[in-house]
Amino acid sequence: MRHKLLLLTSNNERYRELLSSCHLPEIVLLGDETSNILEANIWLAEPALAAPLLPHAKNLTWMQSTIAGVDALVKPRQRKDYQLTNVRGVFGPLMSEYLFGYLLAHQREHQKYKNQQAEKIWLPGNFKTLQGQNLLLLGTGNIAKHLAKTAKHFGMNVTGINRGAKPTQGFDKVDTLANISHHLTQADAVASILPSTSQTRGSLNAELLSLMKPGAIFFNLGRGDVLDLDALYMQLTKNNDQHAILDVFNQEPLPKEHPIWTLDNVIITPHIAAPSFPEQVVEIFSNNYHKLLQGEQLSHEVNFARGY
Amino acid sequence: MRHKLLLLTSNNERYRELLSSCHLPEIVLLGDETSNILEANIWLAEPALAAPLLPHAKNLTWMQSTIAGVDALVKPRQRKDYQLTNVRGVFGPLMSEYLFGYLLAHQREHQKYKNQQAEKIWLPGNFKTLQGQNLLLLGTGNIAKHLAKTAKHFGMNVTGINRGAKPTQGFDKVDTLANISHHLTQADAVASILPSTSQTRGSLNAELLSLMKPGAIFFNLGRGDVLDLDALYMQLTKNNDQHAILDVFNQEPLPKEHPIWTLDNVIITPHIAAPSFPEQVVEIFSNNYHKLLQGEQLSHEVNFARGY
Numbered sequence: 072m073r074h075k076l077l078l079l080t081s082n083n084e085r086y087r088e089l090l091s092s093c094h095l096p097e098i099v100l101l102g103d104e105t106s107n108i109l110e111a112n113i114w115l116a117e118p119a120l121a122a123p124l125l126p127h128a129k130n131l132t133w134m135q136s137t138i139a140g141v142d143a144l145v146k147p148r149q150r151k152d153y154q155l156t157n158v159r160g161v162f163g164p165l166m167s168e169y170l171f172g173y174l175l176a177h178q179r180e181h182q183k184y185k186n187q188q189a190e191k192i193w194l195p196g197n198f199k200t201l202q203g204q205n206l207l208l209l210g211t212g213n214i215a216k217h218l219a220k221t222a223k224h225f226g227m228n229v230t231g232i233n234r235g236a237k238p239t240q241g242f243d244k245v246d247t248l249a250n251i252s253h254h255l256t257q258a259d260a261v262a263s264i265l266p267s268t269s270q271t272r273g274s275l276n277a278e279l280l281s282l283m284k285p286g287a288i289f290f291n292l293g294r295g296d297v298l299d300l301d302a303l304y305m306q307l308t309k310n311n312d313q314h315a316i317l318d319v320f321n322q323e324p325l326p327k328e329h330p331i332w333t334l335d336n337v338i339i340t341p342h343i344a345a346p347s348f349p350e351q352v353v354e355i356f357s358n359n360y361h362k363l364l365q366g367e368q369l370s371h372e373v374n375f376a377r378g379y
Numbered sequence: 380m381r382h383k384l385l386l387l388t389s390n391n392e393r394y395r396e397l398l399s400s401c402h403l404p405e406i407v408l409l410g411d412e413t414s415n416i417l418e419a420n421i422w423l424a425e426p427a428l429a430a431p432l433l434p435h436a437k438n439l440t441w442m443q444s445t446i447a448g449v450d451a452l453v454k455p456r457q458r459k460d461y462q463l464t465n466v467r468g469v470f471g472p473l474m475s476e477y478l479f480g481y482l483l484a485h486q487r488e489h490q491k492y493k494n495q496q497a498e499k500i501w502l503p504g505n506f507k508t509l510q511g512q513n514l515l516l517l518g519t520g521n522i523a524k525h526l527a528k529t530a531k532h533f534g535m536n537v538t539g540i541n542r543g544a545k546p547t548q549g550f551d552k553v554d555t556l557a558n559i560s561h562h563l564t565q566a567d568a569v570a571s572i573l574p575s576t577s578q579t580r581g582s583l584n585a586e587l588l589s590l591m592k593p594g595a596i597f598f599n600l601g602r603g604d605v606l607d608l609d610a611l612y613m614q615l616t617k618n619n620d621q622h623a624i625l626d627v628f629n630q631e632p633l634p635k636e637h638p639i640w641t642l643d644n645v646i647i648t649p650h651i652a653a654p655s656f657p658e659q660v661v662e663i664f665s666n667n668y669h670k671l672l673q674g675e676q677l678s679h680e681v682n683f684a685r686g687y
Contacts, residue, residue, distance in 0.1 A: 164510055164534055172487045175480030181489070184648045191640045193632030193649040202472055224532050226472055324501030332499045340492045341501040 074098040074360075075130070077111035079120045080137055082349060086115065089353040095360055115356055118143040125150050133363065135356045136373075138347050140294055142267035145378045155373040158347055158355050163217025165345035166264070170290055171221055173316045173338060174201065174260055177288055202226035207258035209251070209275075210293060211239040214264050214345070230254050234270075248274060255282040260290070266379035267294035277302035288314040292344050295320035304331045311336050318344040382406040382668075383438070385419035387428045388445055390657060394423065397661040403668055423664055426451040433458050441671065443664045444681075446655050448602055450575035453686045463681040466655055466663050471525025473653035474572070478598055479529055481624045481646065482509065482568055485596055510534035515566035517559070517583075518573050518601060519547040522653070526570065538562050542578075556582060563590040568598070575602035576686035585610035596622040600652050603628035612639045619644050626652040 076098055078086050083103055090100060101107040108127050114134040121134060122143040128150075136144070136157040144155060176182075178199045187194055206222045208215045211231040219229045219241040231242040232251055239245050246254060248270070255261065261283065265271045275291075275298040283289065283306070291298050300321065307313055314336045323342055331337055359369045373379060384406055386394050391411055398408060409415040416435050422442040429442060430451040436458075444452070444465040452463060484490075486507045495502055514530045516523045519539040527537045527549040539550040540559055547553050554562060556578070563569065569591065573579045583599075583606040591597065591614070599606050608629065615621055622644045631650055639645055667677045681687060 165508060168483050168487055168509060168533065171479065172483030172489065175476050176484050176489060179476055179480045179651075181480065181484060184651070185646070187649070188640065188647045191635045195649045195651045195654070198651065198654055200473060201476060221532060224529060225476065327499045332496065338493070339496045341495070341503045343487075343492075343503045343506065346503070346506055 072097055072099040074113055074363075075107075075111045076100050076113045076115060077107050078103065079114055079116035079124070080349075081117065081120070085349045086353065089349055090356075093353065093357045095357060097364065098360070113360075115352070122149070128153075133359075133369070135352075135359060137349075137352045140267065141373050142294060142296075142378065145373065145375050151375040154369060155375070156355075156359055156369050156371045157373055157379075158352055159371045160213050161347070161351045161355075162345035163214050166214050166292060167217055167221040169318065169340075169344035170218055170262055170292065170316075171225070173290070174288065177314060177316075178204075200226075203228070204259040205230065205257050207251075207254050207261045208232065208242075208264065209248075209262065209297075210264035210266075211237075211242060211245060212264070214292075216241050218262065218264070227260075230258070251279060252282055255279060256284055258284065258287060260288050262290035262292055263297055264293040265297045267296050268378035271297045273297070273299055275299060275303075277305065280306040283310075283313055285310070286312050288316065290316045290318075292318055295323065300329070300331060304329075304334070307331075307334055307336050314338075316340075318342055380405055380407040382421055382671075383415075383419045384408050384421045384423060385415050386411065387422055387424035387432070388657075389425065389428070393657045394661065397657055398664075401661065401665045403665060405672065406668070421668075423660075430457070436461075441667075441677070443660075443667060445657075445660045448575065449681050449687065450602060450604075453681065453683050459683040462677060463683070464663075464667055464677050464679045465681055465687075466660055467679045468521050469655070469659045469663075470653040471522050474522050474600060475526055475529040477626065477648075477652035478526055478570055478600065478624075479533070481598070482596065485622060485624075486512075508534075511536070512567040513538065513565050515559075515562050515569045516540065516550070517556075517569070517571040517605075519545075519550060519553060520572070522600075523572050524549050526572070535568075538566070559587065560590055563587060564592055566592065566595060568596050570598035570600055571605055572601040573605045574687035575604050579605045581605070581607055583607060583611075585613065588614040591618075591621055593618070594620050596624065598624045598626075600626055603631065608637070608639060612637075612642070615639075615642055615644050622646075624648075626650055 074097055080086055101111055108124055109129050112130045112132045114121060114131060116134055117137050118141050131153045133154045139157050141157050178201060204227050206227045206229050208218055209232045211233040215231060222229045229242050230244040231239055232246055232248055236245050236247045280302055303315060307315055316338045318340045319342055362369050382405055388394055409419055416432055417437050420438045420440045422429060422439060424442055425445050426449050439461045441462045447465050449465050486509060512535050514535045514537050516526055517540045519541040523539060530537045537550050538552040539547055540554055540556055544553050544555045588610055611623060615623055624646045626648045627650055640647060670677050
């Protein structure tokens with residue numbers, strides 16, 4: 072066998088099961104013993120589990136991440152002498168279900184009508200539609216492109232933010248993070264799908280958040296550390312007509328002490344917007360493994376310098 | 380002035396304001412006095428308000444309904460000696476916001492995560508996606524076509540039910556109401572957008588409802604009397620893994636005595652899924668009025684025999 076594969080996931084059993092039904096020639100799947108860290112040349116791994124073990128991984132040449140967020144692996148002093156690939160392209164539809172589920176629940180006032188039902192009150196109210204509203208997407212990658220497509224289907228105007236303001240199909244406008252202020256003041260809904268990089272970390276700070284317009288709704292769907300959570304807490308305490316839907320946090324689980332848990336205008340979910348399904352990860356791994364055998368370039372390669 | 384227009388809506392003031400800014404030659408807008416019922420040849424009216432006054436409307440030649448549902452005007456013994464038009468084509472996007480807002484809230488378990496947040500519990504759960512689920516749409520008209528489009532965007536399989544099982548763009552399959560049983564047993568979500576006609580009234584009865592599969596979610600978005608509400612109540616009492624989202628009722632407001640108000644697996648909203656905005660109604664009226672002046676055929680004409 073030319074290749075030795077190590078699993079480092081919170082669900083190794085499921086991965087073993089799925090890998091056993093794949094055609095993967097010239098590979099042996101190692102057991103979970105610590106000693107195998109030295110031996111394996113390929114890792115199928117969750118970044119947070121893999122990061123502390125990297126110094127011991129003498130033979131590692133390729134790591135397939137089971138998730139999109141690889142920031143635990145691209146820090147300045149970490150090893151960059153192996154090939155790192157992540158999973159992409161499968162999260163857009165799930166993220167759309169999450170974002171538009173919560174956005175529609177908000178705009179179409181699910182909670183108000185639920186409260187009325189509890190009192191048997193029949194009272195049609197004023198009415199907001201997504202049609203003609205402005206959505207600001209921070210990020211214009213695969214996930215953001217899918218979100219933009221859903222937003223256009225619902226008749227929204229969509230502005231995207233990326234590094235070079237490069238025109239991106241499916242967006243009405245694209246601009247840079249440096250010019251975000253203008254767009255924030257116009258947006259009815261703002262969603263961050265930004266990766267965690269040296270440029271994005273902490274970029275959604277008190278000053279930017281204060282530019283959101285009355286009644287705006289903010290989503291954090293990318294990485295937790297892009298947002299200053301305490302600043303958001305202050306912003307939403309002062310502006311209870313603004314709302315936030317948060318799925319990712321700098322520290323997960325979000326500590327019970329954080330006061331944002333209890334704000335009425337905040338919804339907190341436990342990083343469930345777009346889970347990686349092992350089935351999809353194994354499919355991506357298997358495709359990449361066959362490319363490796365053929366000497367082809369792997370898909371979804373992470374650029375260590377860029378950080379995603 | 381050749382034409383005399385009477386308003387019969389619950390919001391005449393708003394309609395007066397909007398009409399005053401339209402270019403409508405050769406028409407006089409009458410006041411709201413009862414005596415004007417005799418004089419007017421054109422009515423812009425809500426069917427439920429217009430129906431009891433029809434016998435007195437000596438000069439009526441054309442009525443523009445402000446809503447889609449005209450069943451109050453097409454009953455067997457009612458006058459059919461005038462031209463009746465309704466509003467169409469504007470409800471699809473609003474209905475999609477309603478249906479997919481509640482469908483996503485259900486599948487992505489908004490209530491469960493809200494309850495967890497109240498206890499500061501961080502617990503990702505199992506996960507359902509709309510992708511690959513089956514949506515059964517009762518009706519294949521303009522609204523259903525738009526719902527089908529949204530459903531396809533979310534990766535669902537869409538079956539439509541119409542009178543002749545005539546193939547309809549945007550649906551994966553189309554069949555007749557007579558063959559509904561088979562499709563009901565397969566559907567993860569069922570939505571009725573049926574008009575109220577002699578064939579559809581009461582058609583969603585205990586027998587059909589009992590065919591819904593475990594965990595299915597049922598929407599009534601069309602007309603209330605298509606559904607046997609007491610049968611649905613019994614069905615959902617016995618099967619608490621099934622859910623219903625109800626926006627229209629045979630009697631509106633839904634009487635406070637009806638036990639369905641209090642079922643945990645039912646959401647009741649006060650006929651708000653797709654309201655007619657006076658702006659849209661006036662635009663349709665104005666277009667039709669210009670067609671009338673030109674001697675052209677009016678848009679959205681109701682067929683009294685068919686009932687919609």
